[in-house]
Amino acid sequence: MLINHYSVFIPISLLDSVDRQFDYILRGCHCSARSLARNMAFEGSMKDRGEVRIHESLDELSTDLADYIAELSEVSVKEHGVFTVALSGGSLINLMRKLCDAPYNKTVDWSKWYIFWADERVVAKTHVDSNYKLAKDHLFSKLPIVPSHVYPINDSLTAEEAASDYKFVIRQLVRIRVINVSNISDCPKFDLILLGMGPDGHVASLFPNHSVLEEKNEWVTFITNSPKPPPERITFTLPVINSAANVVVVATGGGKAEAASMAIDDVGPECLGLPARMVQPGVGKLVWFLDNEAASKLKRFS
Numbered sequence: 001m002l003i004n005h006y007s008v009f010i011p012i013s014l015l016d017s018v019d020r021q022f023d024y025i026l027r028g029c030h031c032s033a034r035s036l037a038r039n040m041a042f043e044g045s046m047k048d049r050g051e052v053r054i055h056e057s058l059d060e061l062s063t064d065l066a067d068y069i070a071e072l073s074e075v076s077v078k079e080h081g082v083f084t085v086a087l088s089g090g091s092l093i094n095l096m097r098k099l100c101d102a103p104y105n106k107t108v109d110w111s112k113w114y115i116f117w118a119d120e121r122v123v124a125k126t127h128v129d130s131n132y133k134l135a136k137d138h139l140f141s142k143l144p145i146v147p148s149h150v151y152p153i154n155d156s157l158t159a160e161e162a163a164s165d166y167k168f169v170i171r172q173l174v175r176i177r178v179i180n181v182s183n184i185s186d187c188p189k190f191d192l193i194l195l196g197m198g199p200d201g202h203v204a205s206l207f208p209n210h211s212v213l214e215e216k217n218e219w220v221t222f223i224t225n226s227p228k229p230p231p232e233r234i235t236f237t238l239p240v241i242n243s244a245a246n247v248v249v250v251a252t253g254g255g256k257a258e259a260a261s262m263a264i265d266d267v268g269p270e271c272l273g274l275p276a277r278m279v280q281p282g283v284g285k286l287v288w289f290l291d292n293e294a295a296s297k298l299k300r301f302s
């Protein structure tokens, strides 16, 4: 027997050690009754840190992530005719791979997708380090996305020029209302910004203790001294990320457990400057997709 996408509240007796700020939902995806217990995933929400979804396996996480993105796409297309989505690079792209499979490849209205990058390495679009190349090779070359709806950075420019050019491109699309405008800032309001998180807690190309975290005026900025190679990058700023209608942060593996705890748990002021913790959409929704390893140091889920 297959049981798909059911939800059941955990008996309160099982939650004795859990802070009551959370509403826990026990959720099984695509699993047989016998394997139910093994395939369970936890889902909870916590004030301004958003919703946290913890998965037993990468396969289950990928399915839930694809479901979630497909749902947001449907809602956005219904509400304003398009789905504007900003991608990151890294492990996120492989975790989005299920979007290329049934049913999503047929059911999602790909013609309405407009694709941007929350951060990009300043390298040629054909370079192995390019976030555009990664997404193209593994995602949108396999999907019927309209080529003119894909907005890579201009790779013939310097980092500074590329950031300013990208901002211009986004501004034009805001002007013609392909991209919505935030009503809490003068920033674009992307329907979805998808972020990975590094073991140091960086998101997009916003690195810990970097002056880029202070940028309040620009939509897109650049760095030339990234602690993670390659050094030259452009990135959405925190005001843009925090103006999105939806932000998803995906982190997997034990190497990210400390950063995940610092980003999500109710911890001391020393964590407040961690880039992943500074992701705090003003009116949008924040959802964390973690596997067990990345969630292993979360106080509230242990």
Ligand SMILES: O=C1O[C@H](COP(=O)(O)O)[C@@H](O)[C@H](O)[C@H]1O
Binding pocket: 088, 089, 090, 091, 092, 119, 120, 121, 131, 195, 196, 197, 198, 199, 202, 203, 204, 205, 228
């Ligand atoms: O350099 C980058 O790293 C982060 C995290 O990558 P991951 O492989 O650890 O998931 C990524 O989100 C960002 O887009 C990328 O430029």
